[in-house]
Amino acid sequence: MKSFLQQTIASILGTLVGLTIFAGGSLLGLIGLITFLAALSSSSEPVGLKGRSMLALDLSLAIRDEPGQAEDSIDRWLSDRPRTIPLRVLLDTLAQAAKDRQITGLYLYDSAGTGPIAGYATLREVREAILEFRKKKPVIAYGTDWDERTYYLTSAANETRLHPAGGLEFNGLAAESTFWSGALEKYGIGVQFVRAGKFKSAVEPFARRDFSPENRAQTAALLQDLWQTVLTATGQSRKQSIAQLQAIADQGGLLRSDQAVKLGLVDRLAYDDQVIERVLKLADREDNKPTFQRVAVADYARQVGTVEAAQSKLGDRRKNATGQEIALLYATGTMVTQTTDGERDAMNSTAIATELRKLRKNEDVKAIVLRIDSPGGSATAADIIAREVSLAAKDKPVIVSMGDVAASGGYWIAAPATEIWAEPTTIAGSIGVFGLLPNIQKLGENNGVNWDAVTTAPFANIGSVTRSKTPAELALLQSSVDWTYDRFLDHVAQSRSIDRAKVEELAQGRIWSGKAAADLGLVDQLGGLDQAIAAAAKAAKLGKDWVLAEYPRREPFGLSWLEDKSQALWSRLGWSQSPLIARSLAQLPSQLWLLNDDPRSTYVWWPDRLEIR
Structure with missing residues (x-):
């Protein structure tokens, strides 16, 4: 029924758009139409609480690090993407509901059967919030089929119930990566690379057909740390030992519902x-x-105002009279020096650096919490942002809170902070550098196309993608990567006050869990976003006299809002805004797209496409 209604509404919208353009309204008419739809969306009243209610958390939501903004009805009807909720909105809502007399408890369910769309660091923060809720009110979890990711959350409930025809998958974690080198070779696309750090695995999907021994070892260690966190938390909630849970996983772990009950x-x-x-x-x-x-x-978040409260102090919905503010700045996505049309989740270095500069100069801002959820990206972009973090930390406390991933360039920008917080399940480190050098020489030859060039110097044509690089060119590019790697090591050693030799030992492009990073001195404290905010208040000596404001701010009905809605509209109508070349590139792994951003073709990036399940 919903699909039918979506298609019907899309047809109506298509007709309206066509009439608008036919009538000569063109862009202005379309903007007016979208604004009209927004007015209809925003005019609907939030669901009111009528008597006692059970708060329901759909575990199939995508939980993201972004400024608090509830998904509106236009998003729900026009977009095919999974429904999302900002992490802070979710955490604030659970905290508020725990104190609300009209809320009798929390009900966990999975409407889509996909489980939560989030990394294990985010899931740990949500799980801790569920456990806090449970101290005051009951939590009931119900479902048909649960995997490890879903069970990590549902095991925190007072009562867990499975459908008799359902089951529970508890057979351990696996990490899988896609390797494209065979396909690229088949179609005549050559790939060369230069790198610094034997564990720097970002090049492997394009240059290998499997995990390298080094990458396999670091991935296995990461999985073990994540798995131990899952076992420990689950065991405490279900009164099971780690050995008992591991035995269940070792024996298959694909449990029928009755077996899951029998095993406790x-x-x-x-x-x-x-x-x-x-x-x-x-x-x-x-x-x-x-x-x-x-x-x-x-719906409850909109009703009680926790969406708006994302712009205020946790637990205090009023404006602070003294004007003392803690700024929460989100730095999420792959770092680029310029926004790429195909990657809407990319982190623009100029935009983030500008925000940091404004916050540093804002006298009302007494501390900054930099929330990082990024695998890195362009080395130039990371350096631009890190410089502003360093300058800000000289003027006021800058507390980094690491989300699911703060690796490579993500760690580069974290290093100069006053203090770094991470979850035990955060993916951190990856201090290494690489350059990926694709070429289409074989593709051209296979189709009767050849290229030639005339130059005034031996290396004038080094940036060409129509041929493979010569040994001399590769040596020159390797020296550039080595130079950036040395700068990365120096940056971490100076920022973190760690001996450079020790940094080099911990680096080599290796990823670490948040727990391991804390043990090694790359992270200061283990904890979530709320703990990092509290640490910022303490460092700035604010006591309880402060408010929290989120950045970057998204202005309602601004150009970015209109762009979001119009793109969703095109998608629903079966149209596309992307140019031909973008649609063609979309057939290749999106990493190749992002690896064309850095002016020196040098990257501090971890391949976040690694799927952990």
């Missing part, structure tokens, strides 16, 4: 109606009357 991983089996009956009892109701309702997290 799930409390009982239940059908939908039995779960509803249990939820109603928590609300002191014996019948399903309108005085009881289940309210979604996003």
Whole structure:
């Protein structure tokens, strides 16, 4: 039914757009149309609480690090992307609901059957918030099939119930990466590379057909750290030892619902109606009357104002009279020196550096929390941002809070901060550099195309993609990568006050879990975003007299808003805004697209496409 309604609305919108353009309105008419739709969207009243309610958290949401902004109805109808919720909105909502007398408890479910779309660092923050909620009110988890990622959250509930026909997958974690070298070779695309750091694995998807021994070793160590965190947390909640849980995984771990109950991983089996009956009892109701309702997290957030509260102090919705502000700046996505049309989640170095500069000069801002969720990217982009972090840290406390990933360039910009916080399950480190050098010489030859060039110096044509690099050119490019690597090592050693030889030992492009990074001195403290914010308040000696403001601010109905909505509209109508070359490049791994940004073709980047499941 929803799909039918979406298609119907899309047809109506297509007709309106066509009439608008036909009538001569062109761009202005389209902007007017989208603004009209926005007005319809924003005019709807939030769902009110009528009596006692159960807060419902759909575990199939995509949980993201971004400024607090609820998904509006246009997003829900026009976009095919998974429904999202900002992490801070979710954390604030759970904290607020735990104190709300009208909220009787928390209900965890997975409407899409996909499990949560987030990394393990984000999931740990959510799990901790669920455990805090559980101290005040009951938490019930119900589903049909749970994997390790979903069970990591649902195991925090007071009561866990599986559908009798369902099951639980608890057979360990696996990391899988796609290797493109065979396909590139088949179609005549050659790939050469230069790198500094034997563990720097970003080049491997394009130059190998499997994991290198070094990459396999570092990935195995990372998985072990993540898995131990899952086992420890799950064992504490379910009163199982790590050895017991590991034995279940070693014996297969693909459990029927009855086996999951027998092994003590799930409390009982239940059908939908039995779960509803249990939820109603928590609300002191014996019948399903309108005085009881289940309210979604996003709707409750809008109702009680936690979306707006993302711009204020946690737990305090009022404007601070003294004007003392802690700025929370999000630095997320792959770092680029210029925004790429095909990568809407890229982090523009100029934009982030400008925000940092403004916050440094803003006298009302007493401390900055830099929330990093980035695998790095352009070395130039990372250096631009790191410089502003360093300058800001000289004027006021700059506390870094690492999300799911703060690797390579992500670590480069974190290093100069006053203090670095990470979750035990954060992916950090990857202090290394590389350059990827594709060419289409063979592709051209296979199709009767050849290139030739005339130069005034031996290396004048070094940037050409129509041929492979000569040994002399590769040596020159390697020297550039080595120089950047040396700067990276010096930067970390000076910023973190670690002996350079020790940094070089920890570097080599190797990734570390947040826990390992803390043990090695690359991270100061283990904890989530709220702990980092509290640390910023303490470092600035603000006590409780402060407010939190999120950056960068997204202005409603601005150009970026219109661009978002119009792109969603084109997608729903089956149209495309991307030029022909962008659509062609989209057939190749998106990494190749981003690896054309740095002016020196030098990158501090970790291949975040690694799938951990």
